[in-house]
Amino acid sequence: MGSITLSKVSKTFGEAKVIPSIDLEINDGEFVVFVGPSGCGKSTLLRLIAGLEDVTGGQIKIDGRDVTDAAPAERGLAMVFQSYALYPHMSVRKNIAFPLKMAKMEQSAIDKKVADAAHILNLTDYLERRPGQLSGGQRQRVAIGRAIVREPSAFLFDEPLSNLDAALRGTMRLEISDLHNQLKTTMVYVTHDQIEAMTMADKIVVLNRGNIEQVGSPLELYKSPRNLFVAGFIGSPKMNLLEGDYAKAKNGKTVGVRPEHIGLSKDSGLWKGRVSVAEHLGADTFLHLDVDGIGPITARAGGEFGASYGDTVYLTPDETKLHRFDDKGLAIRA
Amino acid sequence: MARKVTTGAKIGWTILAWVVALLIFFPILYALITSLKTEQEAIAGFSLIPSGTLENYITVQTQRDYFKPFMNSVILSVGSTILALIIAIPGAWAMAFAPGKRTKDILMWMLSTKMMPAVAVLLPIFILFRNFGLLDSRIGLTIMLTLINLPIVVWMLYTYFREIPGEILEAARMDGANLWKEIVYVLTPMAVPGIASTLLLNIILAWNEAFWTIQLTTTNAAPLTAFIASFSSPQGLFWAKLSAASTMAIAPILILGWFSQKQLVRGLTFGAVK
Amino acid sequence: MATQNTKTLARLMMAPSVIVLLVWMAVPLAMTLYYSFQNYNLLTPQNVSFAGFFNYQYFYTDPAFFQSIWNTMLLVLGVLGITVIGGVAIALLLDQPIFGQGIVRILVISPFFVMPPVAALIWKNMIMHPGYGVLADLARFFGVQPIDWFAQYPLFAVIIIVAWQWLPFATLILLTALQSLDSEQREAAEMDGANFFNRFIYLTLPHLSRAITVVILIQTIFLLGIYAEILVTTNGGPGYASTNLTFLIYRTARLGYDVGGGAAGGIIAVVLANIVAFFLMRAVGKNLDK
Numbered sequence: 070m071g072s073i074t075l076s077k078v079s080k081t082f083g084e085a086k087v088i089p090s091i092d093l094e095i096n097d098g099e100f101v102v103f104v105g106p107s108g109c110g111k112s113t114l115l116r117l118i119a120g121l122e123d124v125t126g127g128q129i130k131i132d133g134r135d136v137t138d139a140a141p142a143e144r145g146l147a148m149v150f151q152s153y154a155l156y157p158h159m160s161v162r163k164n165i166a167f168p169l170k171m172a173k174m175e176q177s178a179i180d181k182k183v184a185d186a187a188h189i190l191n192l193t194d195y196l197e198r199r200p201g202q203l204s205g206g207q208r209q210r211v212a213i214g215r216a217i218v219r220e221p222s223a224f225l226f227d228e229p230l231s232n233l234d235a236a237l238r239g240t241m242r243l244e245i246s247d248l249h250n251q252l253k254t255t256m257v258y259v260t261h262d263q264i265e266a267m268t269m270a271d272k273i274v275v276l277n278r279g280n281i282e283q284v285g286s287p288l289e290l291y292k293s294p295r296n297l298f299v300a301g302f303i304g305s306p307k308m309n310l311l312e313g314d315y316a317k318a319k320n321g322k323t324v325g326v327r328p329e330h331i332g333l334s335k336d337s338g339l340w341k342g343r344v345s346v347a348e349h350l351g352a353d354t355f356l357h358l359d360v361d362g363i364g365p366i367t368a369r370a371g372g373e374f375g376a377s378y379g380d381t382v383y384l385t386p387d388e389t390k391l392h393r394f395d396d397k398g399l400a401i402r403a
Numbered sequence: 404m405a406r407k408v409t410t411g412a413k414i415g416w417t418i419l420a421w422v423v424a425l426l427i428f429f430p431i432l433y434a435l436i437t438s439l440k441t442e443q444e445a446i447a448g449f450s451l452i453p454s455g456t457l458e459n460y461i462t463v464q465t466q467r468d469y470f471k472p473f474m475n476s477v478i479l480s481v482g483s484t485i486l487a488l489i490i491a492i493p494g495a496w497a498m499a500f501a502p503g504k505r506t507k508d509i510l511m512w513m514l515s516t517k518m519m520p521a522v523a524v525l526l527p528i529f530i531l532f533r534n535f536g537l538l539d540s541r542i543g544l545t546i547m548l549t550l551i552n553l554p555i556v557v558w559m560l561y562t563y564f565r566e567i568p569g570e571i572l573e574a575a576r577m578d579g580a581n582l583w584k585e586i587v588y589v590l591t592p593m594a595v596p597g598i599a600s601t602l603l604l605n606i607i608l609a610w611n612e613a614f615w616t617i618q619l620t621t622t623n624a625a626p627l628t629a630f631i632a633s634f635s636s637p638q639g640l641f642w643a644k645l646s647a648a649s650t651m652a653i654a655p656i657l658i659l660g661w662f663s664q665k666q667l668v669r670g671l672t673f674g675a676v677k
Numbered sequence: 678m679a680t681q682n683t684k685t686l687a688r689l690m691m692a693p694s695v696i697v698l699l700v701w702m703a704v705p706l707a708m709t710l711y712y713s714f715q716n717y718n719l720l721t722p723q724n725v726s727f728a729g730f731f732n733y734q735y736f737y738t739d740p741a742f743f744q745s746i747w748n749t750m751l752l753v754l755g756v757l758g759i760t761v762i763g764g765v766a767i768a769l770l771l772d773q774p775i776f777g778q779g780i781v782r783i784l785v786i787s788p789f790f791v792m793p794p795v796a797a798l799i800w801k802n803m804i805m806h807p808g809y810g811v812l813a814d815l816a817r818f819f820g821v822q823p824i825d826w827f828a829q830y831p832l833f834a835v836i837i838i839v840a841w842q843w844l845p846f847a848t849l850i851l852l853t854a855l856q857s858l859d860s861e862q863r864e865a866a867e868m869d870g871a872n873f874f875n876r877f878i879y880l881t882l883p884h885l886s887r888a889i890t891v892v893i894l895i896q897t898i899f900l901l902g903i904y905a906e907i908l909v910t911t912n913g914g915p916g917y918a919s920t921n922l923t924f925l926i927y928r929t930a931r932l933g934y935d936v937g938g939g940a941a942g943g944i945i946a947v948v949l950a951n952i953v954a955f956f957l958m959r960a961v962g963k964n965l966d967k
Contacts, residue, residue, distance in 0.1 A: 121573050140682075142579035154574035158592040167588070168578035215578065416773040423767060424784040427844065430799045431787055433811065437803060449814040490697060493690035501687035509695065511958065516702050518954040521902050522923040523943030526930050527708035550701045557694055582686070611792040613905035618931070632794040632909055642802055642809075649795040660790035661783050668853045672891045676850050 070132045071222035071255030072097045073118060078127035080113055080279075087113050088279040090127065095223075095257060095272075097132075100249050103259045104266040105276035105302070111259045112227055114276070118257065119225050120144050131222060142171075147216035148225040151232065153208045155200040155215075161187075162196040165214045172219070186214040189251070206237045213248070223255035230265065242268055263303055267291070275299050297398040300325050306355055306367045308392070315363060321393035321401055328355065330387040331368040338383030342366060344376050358382060431653070438646035445642040459647035469648060472630035476652075478541055479616070479626050480609035483548035484602055487556040490549070492598070495557050496590070499564035500572060510561065513554040521551070521614050532619055541624045544616060548609045556605055559670045563597025600666035603659060610656045627652040706947070712940035719934035732941035736929075741917040742942075745925040746949070748832055752839065752921055753900045757893055759840040764847030764892065765885065769877075771848070772855050782852075789845040793905035800838045801827065801910045831911045831919035838906050843899075847892045854888035855881065894957050901950060922946050 073095040080088040088110045095101050103111040116122045118129060120141035129137050136144045147168070155164050165186055169179045187193045190210040200208055209229060216224055226245075230238045246269050249256055260266055266273050267287045275282040275290065275298070283295040287303075294300035300308050308325045316324040332338065333356070342358035345365075354370040368384060376382055393401040425432075437445050438460070439453035463469045498506045528547070529538075537543030567590070575589045613628040620629050631652055634645050660667070668676055716728040736742055771781060788796065804811050805826040813823035826834040858881065866876050904923050907913055913920035913928060920928070926946060930939025 119573075119577060121576070141573075141576045142581070146577065148574065148577045150570045150574055152568055152570050154568065154570040156571060156575075156589055156593075167575075167580075171579035171584060215574075219578070413774045413776065416770070417775040417777070420770050420773070420775045420781050421777070423770060424781040427841070428784040428787055430796075430804055430841070431791065433803055434795075434799045446809045448809075449811055490693045494692075494694035497687035497690040501683045503684070503687070509691070513694075513698060515954055515958065516698055517898050518901075518950050518957075519702065519706070520923060520943070520946040520950050522904070522926045522930075523947045523950075524705035524709055525927065526712060526936050526939050526943065527705035529931075530708075530936075531705070550697070553694060553698060553701075607790060611790070613793040614902060617794075617905060617908070618927075628792050628794050628905065631792070631798060632905060634794075634798060645798060645802065649799060653791045653795055656792070657787055657790045660786070664782065664786060664849065667786075667789075668850050671846070671895060672850055672888075676854050676888045676891055 070097055072132055073223060073255065073257070074128075074130040074133075075114075075118070076128045076130075078114075078117060078129060079125050080110075080117060080122065081125045086279065088117075091279075091281060093274065093281065093284070095255060097255055098253050100246075100256045100258065100269060100271045101274060102266040102270035102272070103257070103274050103276055104261065104263055105282075107261055109276040110279035111261075111276045113279075115148075115225055115227055115257060115259045119146055119148050145222045146225055147219050147221035147223075148227065149209075149212045149216050149229045151228045153200075153212040153229075153232075155208055155211055157200055160197050160199060161192060161203070161211050161214075164200065164211055165192075165218055168215060168219045182218045183214075186218045189217070189248075190214050205233050206241060209233065209241055210244075213245070217248070217252065221254070223257060226256065226258040228260055229258075230260070231262075238265075245269065264305060267303070273303075275302060277302075293400065293402075294325075294392065295400055297323060297325075297394050300392055300394070300400075306369070309366050311363060313363075316393075319391060319393055322396040323394040323398070325392035325394065326386045327390070328367045328369040330390040331366070332385040332387065333368055333370050333374065334383045334385070335381075336383065338385040340366075340384040340386075342382055342384055344378055344380045344382060347376050347378065356382065358384070360384065431657075434646045434649050437643055438650045440643050440646075442641065442643045445646070459643045460651070463644055463648045463651070467630075467648070469630075469651060472625050472627045473651070475541065475624055476610055476626035476628075479544050479548055479624075480606045482541075482545045483552065483609050484556075484605040486545065486549040487553050487605060488560075488598065488602065491553060491556040491560055495560035495564055498557075498561050499567070500569060510558065513557055517551075517554050525618060528615075529618065538619060539621045539624045544619055544624050544626075547615045547619060548612060551612070551615065552605050552608055555608070555670075556601055559601040559604065560594075560597065562669065563601070564594060566597075567593050600663065600670060603663045604666060604670040607656055607660055607663070709940045709943045709947075712936050713944050715937050715940075717936040719936060728937055732937040733945070735938055736941045736945060741920060741925055742945075744917045745920050745922045748917075748919065749901065749921040749923075751832060752836055752903060753897060755833075755836040756840045756843060756900055757896060759836070760843045760847040760896065761889060761892060763840075763844050764851045765889075767844070767848045768851035768855050769881075771852050782849075786845040786849050788841050789843070789849075791842065793842070794909050796842050797838055797906040797909040800834075800841070805834055805837075827911050827919075828915060831915060835903075835906055835910060835919050838910070839900065839903055842906075843896055846896070850888050850892055851885060854885050858884050897953065897957060901953070922949070 075091055075093040078088065078091045079086070091114065103114060105111050113122065117124050120136070120139060120143075124137060127137075128135060131144055131146070156167065159167065162183055165183045166179050169182060183196070184193070187196055190213060192207065192210055192214060195203060195207060200211065203211065212229070229245075230241050233241060242265060258265075258269065270287055272284060273287055273290055274284050277298050283290060283299045290299060290303045294303060297310065301310065304327055306328050308327045311324050311326070312322065316322060340360045340363055342360035344356055345359055346357040348355040348357075350372070352372045354372055354374050354376070356368050356370055356376055358366050358368060360366045366384065370376070395401055436451055436453050439455050439457070441454060441456055441458070444450065444454060498510065532538045532543050535543075537546075571589060571593070572585060575585045580588065610626075611628070613632070616626050616628045617632050620626070631648060634641070634648065713732050714728055714730075716724065716726045716731070718724070767785060771778065771785065775781065791799075802810070807813055807823050807825035807828075810823075812826075816823040824830070862880060863876065866880050871879065902923055903921060904927065907919055907921065907924050911919040913924045917925070922942070923946070926939055926942035929935050929942055933939075
């Protein structure tokens, strides 16, 4: 079991209101990602759930039990830290066994659990090494191993992949998703990287300045962002946000169109633009264009779309997939 | 890093560096050489080649009971350092891992107590010691050395503890360690190198402290500093013996010092220079 | 980290060191302040009476007082000057590629570990002695009249001894700082056409400024209290020629058994030390804030 309920949770550091008031329901077995720009309060929110910080107001429940004032260890949660926080003086085996030892488990049971965890995480050959002798990815797996042996009711991840290089980050993303599918335990995952959020989450919580901007599945957020902030934050490359005559014609203050929802042609189209930068990624080509009467626009083309600096390209936005926002920045639902 | 260096330049720098180093080291070397001379040789003019007698060392022990001040030095320096560590470790731990608004001020204040001139409190301390019967006692002097080195011990430990990442302690807390277990299993093993350097450096400082040790002792508790200072009056007569006593007084700490070069910089600059 | 529990606990853990230091600061200082207003001589302990500002007046009008302050300043500044300049020079030298660098380092830092009485006695008897010292031998070798250091230049002789003890400290710290200078910065400067002199002025020296500040702060703390070196060599003389403030107070208090006078001197020393500390701490506090 591992459902977490936050009611009216708030946190103040001195004068600064980091989190004004948050209500959130995390269901058992869900993979929930907190995402937002740095300083949005996502890590603080995680640490409040972990019990590493005291809440200023509100209530936190785990499986219906009020844990607002409980010590971290009493909450039955496990956490994977950004710096991995491995104990440098202990072998991998001892690192993974540490929480079990703290729970006064029998040595034979500890050995078995450590062996199982090491097997799942491909760490069997490294059990006698010290953390200093491991690569970044291996350290990450040890940190996860230390978390899973406790069989916690939920895992908390605090930007666990941000210290890894790009290739390893991709691999670890898959491993963590795979782990979630195997264990089916609740996971709460904090990141500033919307790609991690989109690829891993069952449910994404977009945070900005300590407030929840939107909660929903990755596709919900992609298809119908509730406001300008979510629209700009989710999706890569970013949604084009247009103001002015075109927006007025569509009855909105701002109109958003994703780069992948713009048709491109060399002969004709609604808008005419010149290529300023063409990024050829192989499968895709991202074109950054100056469009007459509109401004800069990013559009996605197929990998074979040959265009280079200075070329003239015609663009046609897919009008069925436009996002319209009013002058408060909220989405207008037709 | 691969800098081009000609062998010629390297030899030139080497010669210059060795000349400077030997000049600086010369007084110590010459004391060692003199300690191996007879008293006649010692005043017979400049010579780097002694007759190699060990008689002076034997005389220092038999006539002046060198072993007693030596043991006093060991007891005082080690005792006061351990006492200071016991007081300072919890405080430094708290300041490093749960810093408050005033932590920085408290640290600065502690350092500033080192700037209080010792001589300003010489009389009260002397009178207090006399009234409590602590004059010329090892206990009294141990307390004294603990007090004067405490700020430095706190500072050094603080700079070492601060380098232990806070996330590791949080991880231990998440893993179910209570405060006691956190200290035993996680903090202590990680802090041991820092504590060891602090220990080493403060033994050196306490060993060489030469104001209170001279002021507050006469014979019983007198460590080597006071013992050697008592040699200042007999002019020229016992140079070889004085050299032998000096050599023995500085040798142990010199060797400790060589091993603690790196920590010395960190420790004495309170982590400001690494 | 900062749960309420941890905060309370943190205060408790800090309490021993803070309280011990507070008592150690306050009690003797309060006693010194009290004694400084008393007529109190250890030879006649039954005659204790209120003295008003007499002790201060006595200390202030003593010609030795101003000489001792002047001597203290010369001692501190002289040693600082020698050790900082010498330290930078030797650190630069040791930073060059040389054979046997480890041993050279050990030789250079050794004087720092020599206890003050030993350092002073070695210099007094074996180096600077007008009859048998190495310098006298050297002078005679060149056919010059040997210098009687402690009679002719007593304060300068003390400065030399103390500087010898602290030169290693300055060197070691400056060398450590020097070695932390990014080699890419140096290479960039070489590419930019800066010669050795320019690199020293524009790159090395600014990089060392923090370490130099630290050296000055820490040495000042210790140099203001120089005592054993004077006791063993000149005993403050001839006259008051090598008496610093510490030594003058020691003389009044311990040799003159004058508790009141010594205490007044102590309070003056505290005030002066605080003035120095105020400026030093401000400078250093600024420099240490990263």
